[in-house]
Amino acid sequence: MAAGDYGVRNESGSLGFNIEWQATDDLKLTFDAHNSVAENKPNNIYGSSNNLSTAAFIRTSAATDFSGDLPVLAVGGGNAVTAADMMVTGSVFTNSRNKSEIDQYQFDGEYYLEDAGSIDFGIAITNVNNHSQTVNVQRNDWGGVGSAGDLDDAWFPADTIHDKFDANGGDFSLADGDFDILNTIFMWDFDSVRDYAAANYSSSVSGDCGNGFCPSTNYASETDRYTEEESQAVYVQYNYDNEIAGMPYDVHFGLRYEQTDVTSTAAVAGYDGANWIAETEIALSATGEQVFETKKGDYDYLLPSFNFNIEVVEDVILRAAYSETIGRPDYTAIQGGTVLATLANRTNGGGSAGNPTLLPLESENIDFSAEWYYAPSSYVSAGYFRKDTKNFISSEIVQTTNGIYNPASGDLYKAAVAATGTTEAGAVRDYIFANFADNAAVDVDNQIISGSADNNDELLNFNISTPSNSSDNAVIDGWEFAVQHFFGETGVGVIANYTLVDSDIALVGISDTANAVLVYENYGFQARVAYNWRDEFLSATSQGTGLFPQYTEAYSQIDLSVSYDIEQVEGLTVFFEGLNITEEYTRVRGYTDDQVLNLTETGARYSIGARYTF
Numbered sequence: 346m347a348a349g350d351y352g353v354r355n356e357s358g359s360l361g362f363n364i365e366w367q368a369t370d371d372l373k374l375t376f377d378a379h380n381s382v383a384e385n386k387p388n389n390i391y392g393s394s395n396n397l398s399t400a401a402f403i404r405t406s407a408a409t410d411f412s413g414d415l416p417v418l419a420v421g422g423g424n425a426v427t428a429a430d431m432m433v434t435g436s437v438f439t440n441s442r443n444k445s446e447i448d449q450y451q452f453d454g455e456y457y458l459e460d461a462g463s464i465d466f467g468i469a470i471t472n473v474n475n476h477s478q479t480v481n482v483q484r485n486d487w488g489g490v491g492s493a494g495d496l497d498d499a500w501f502p503a504d505t506i507h508d509k510f511d512a513n514g515g516d517f518s519l520a521d522g523d524f525d526i527l528n529t530i531f532m533w534d535f536d537s538v539r540d541y542a543a544a545n546y547s548s549s550v551s552g553d554c555g556n557g558f559c560p561s562t563n564y565a566s567e568t569d570r571y572t573e574e575e576s577q578a579v580y581v582q583y584n585y586d587n588e589i590a591g592m593p594y595d596v597h598f599g600l601r602y603e604q605t606d607v608t609s610t611a612a613v614a615g616y617d618g619a620n621w622i623a624e625t626e627i628a629l630s631a632t633g634e635q636v637f638e639t640k641k642g643d644y645d646y647l648l649p650s651f652n653f654n655i656e657v658v659e660d661v662i663l664r665a666a667y668s669e670t671i672g673r674p675d676y677t678a679i680q681g682g683t684v685l686a687t688l689a690n691r692t693n694g695g696g697s698a699g700n701p702t703l704l705p706l707e708s709e710n711i712d713f714s715a716e717w718y719y720a721p722s723s724y725v726s727a728g729y730f731r732k733d734t735k736n737f738i739s740s741e742i743v744q745t746t747n748g749i750y751n752p753a754s755g756d757l758y759k760a761a762v763a764a765t766g767t768t769e770a771g772a773v774r775d776y777i778f779a780n781f782a783d784n785a786a787v788d789v790d791n792q793i794i795s796g797s798a799d800n801n802d803e804l805l806n807f808n809i810s811t812p813s814n815s816s817d818n819a820v821i822d823g824w825e826f827a828v829q830h831f832f833g834e835t836g837v838g839v840i841a842n843y844t845l846v847d848s849d850i851a852l853v854g855i856s857d858t859a860n861a862v863l864v865y866e867n868y869g870f871q872a873r874v875a876y877n878w879r880d881e882f883l884s885a886t887s888q889g890t891g892l893f894p895q896y897t898e899a900y901s902q903i904d905l906s907v908s909y910d911i912e913q914v915e916g917l918t919v920f921f922e923g924l925n926i927t928e929e930y931t932r933v934r935g936y937t938d939d940q941v942l943n944l945t946e947t948g949a950r951y952s953i954g955a956r957y958t959f
Contacts, residue, residue, distance in 0.1 A: 374454050415513060419525050477569075506528050569613075605645070609640050611638050696809045726826070758773060843858075845857050
C-alpha cells in the first residue's frame with residue numbers, strides 16, 4: 346500500500362493588443378498582438394509528485410472476480426494485516442516544472458468591391474515555446490528495508506474499501522472455494538512514515554534533504570526539454586452574394602499557405618549500467634550526467650476552401666463546403682529526447698521519446714447540410730460530413746539497446762540455469778550469490794548483480810514508445826442531426842443533437858455522441874439540465890507496456906446550471922453549477938469487458954460563484 350503528499354501551482358496570464366482602422370470606405374484593417382504564458386511548478390516540500398510504498402509480505406493466496414463492473418480482489422490474509430506486518434519498500438519523489446509561452450501576431454484586411462463582393466486577406470505569425478524539466482529521486486528497495494514491526498500502529502489507521510464505490514462489484518458467488526475478499530486499506534500517516542524512514546534507512550540516492558525520501562531541484566541531472574514551434578501563414582478569401590431565381594446565396598473561395606518549423610533540444614539522464622536488484626526487477630545505473638540531443642522538423646501546406654450557402658425557400662438553407670485542413674501534433678509528441686524507465690524486467694526495459702519530425706494530420710473535408718428555421722429561436726438541421734485523412738498520429742514501439750548490458754543473460758546466468766535446471770529468478774540468483782561471490786559483478790551484501798561485457802552479458806533491449814505518422818489513410822464520415830425548439834414566449838426550450846460517425850480503420854477518439862438539454866431563459870434567469878452521452882471508443886493504442894488497446898466504455902452523465910443576472914448591478918451574474926449529478930462512473934477496458942484497466946468514480950461536483958464583466 347502506498348501514499349503520497351505533494352502539490353503543484355498553476356499560473357497563467359495573457360496580454361493582448363488590438364487595433365482596427367477603417368482606412369477608406371472600402372478597406373478595413375485590423376492588427377492583433379497577443380502573449381500568453383502558462384506555468385506549472387512544484388508547490389510542496391515533497392515535490393510535485395511522490396509515492397512512498399509499504400508492503401506486508403504475508404499473502405497466502407490471491408484471486409480476482411471480474412463478473413461485476415468493479416473487479417473485486419481476494420487476498421489470503423489481507424484483512425488480517427496490521428501495522429506490525431508493514432515494511433517500507435520503494436519510493437519516488439518527483440519535481441517537475443513546465444512553462445509554455447505563445448506569441449501571436451495577426452494582420453487582417455477586408456476590401457469591399459462594391460457590387461462585386463469582397464476580399465479578406467491576412468498574415469499570421471505564431472511562436473510557441475515549451476520548456477519542461479523533471480528530476481526523480483527513486484529508491485528501488487521493493488524487497489523492503491528494515492524489519493516488520495519497525496512502524497508505529499498509530500501511523501496506520503485502518504479503513505474499508507467497498508463502501509467507497511457505488512459500482513457493482515463481483516462477489517465470488519460463482520467460484521468454488523473460500524475467498525477472503527479484501528476490504529482493508531490503511532489511510533496512513535505519510536509524514537510520520539516518511540520521517541521515520543528518512544531517519545533510519547540509508548539510501549543510494551538522495552534529494553535536497555540529503556536522503557532518498559525527498560525530491561531534488563537539480564534539474565540539470567535528469568530531463569530538460571525545450572521545444573519551439575514557429576508558424577507563418579498567409580491567406581486570401583473572395584466572398585460574393587447574389588440571387589439565383591429569387592433564391593439568395595453566398596459563396597466563398599479561400600486559399601491559405603502554412604509554413605511551420607520545429608526545433609527541439611533535449612537533455613535526458615544518461616545510464617551506463619544495470620543492476621539485478623530483485624527477482625523480476627533490473628534497475629538502471631545513472632551516470633549523473635545528461636545526454637544532449639537536438640532534432641528539427643518542418644512542413645508547409647497550401648490549403649484551399651470553398652463554401653456555398655443558398656436559401657432555397659424562405660427559412661430553409663442548404664449548405665455545401667469543401668476544405669483541406671491540418672491538425673498539428675500536440676506539444677508533448679514533438680519533444681525530443683529518449684527517456685528510459687529506470688526499472689526494467691529480465692526481458693526488456695521501457696521508455697518514451699517524442700518526435701519533432703512529425704507531420705500534422707491532413708484532411709480533405711466535404712460537408713452538406715440542410716437547415717429549417719421554422720420559428721424564432723427554433724430550427725431543425727441535418728448534415729453529412731466526410732473526411733479523407735492521412736498522417737494520423739499513433740504510437741509505435743521502437744527497439745533499442747542504449748549500450749546497457751542485461752545482467753540476467755550472460756555466463757553467470759546461464760551457468761546458474763544449467764546447474765539448477767530452472768529459469769526461476771529466485772533460484773538463479775541464489776545460485777549466483779552462492780557460487781560466484783568472487784566475481785566483480787556480484788555484490789552479495791547488497792544483493793546486486795551488475796551487467797557487463799566481461800561475463801558475456803547481452804545488451805538489454807528497450808521498447809521505446811514514440812509517436813509516428815501512420816501510413817494508413819482513413820475515411821471518416823457520418824451524420825449530424827440537431828433540433829432546437831422554444832415554446833413561444835415562455836423562455837422554455839429543448840435542444841437535442843445526435844452525431845453518428847464511422848471510420849474504415851480503428852482510430853483513437855471516434856464514437857457516436859448525443860446531447861439533450863432542457864432550457865429556460867427569461868427575466869434574467871438562465872437554467873439548463875443537460876444529458877450527455879458518448880458511445881464506446883478506442884482511447885489509446887497502448888497500455889504502456891506494448892501495443893495493447895484501451896477502450897473507454899459508453900458513458901453518460903447529467904449536468905445542470907442556473908444563473909441570474911442582477912438587475913441592480915449591470916454585468917453581475919451569480920451562478921450555480923452541478924456536474925455529473927447522478928454520480929456516474931467511467932470504465933476503461935482492454936480487449937474484453939472482463940479486462941478492466943480503470944474504473945473511476947468522481948461523484949458529483951458542485952460550484953457556486955459570481956461573474957462580473959465590464
